[in-house]
Amino acid sequence: MKTEKIDGATLDTWTPEEVKAALDAREIVLIDVRTPQEYMFEHIEGALLFPMAFFDARALPGQEGKRIVLHCGSGVRSEKMAKVAxxxxxxxxxxxxxxxxxxxxxxxxxxxxxxxxxxxxxxG
Structure with missing residues (x-):
């Protein structure tokens, strides 16, 4: 995991293997920010869909019990939405x-x- 500080907040970048392990252990909420069409064609089982076009960071669940990890197709959109959050x-x-x-x-x-x-x- 890579960690970056942005204005006193923390942005973590997880590898797919780290996400898989945490998802299997039920330690995270995985949120897919791709389009509904992309999600319907193929997706990670258990990932929730919150498309970038409709993304409202104020509507994200709290992280008291589980961390939030965002993902997209390549990492570009999810990093952008993480910074929005x-x-x-x-x-x-x-x-x-x-x-x-x-x-x-x-x-x-x-x-x-x-x-x-x-x-x-x-x-897979």
Whole structure:
């Protein structure tokens, strides 16, 4: 995990493997900031969808029991939204390095689309 201080707040950057371990241990809330279409085509099982287009940092859940980790396709949008959350008053937030692409590159499991039927299918 990489940590960066921004105006007294903390932005953490987690690897896909760190996110997977914390998700399995139920230590985090993973929030996908991609579009609904991207999410429907393939997503990390258990990730909540809060698209960047509708992102309101004030609506994020508290982090008393679980940390929040944001992710997108490559890490660019999630880092941007994490910084928005810090500007809105969050004292600490995280995002996933490399985004969903990094997750797939690490060969971690996800829910994709079975192209022959259009049905969801566990992949990875």
């Amino acid at each position: 810090l500007e809105a008053g969050a004292d600490r937030i995280a995002h996933m390095e490399g985004g969903f692409g990094g997750w797939k590159q690490a060969k971690l499991p996800y829910v994709g689309t079975e192209m022959s039927t259009g049905a969801p299918k566990r992949m």
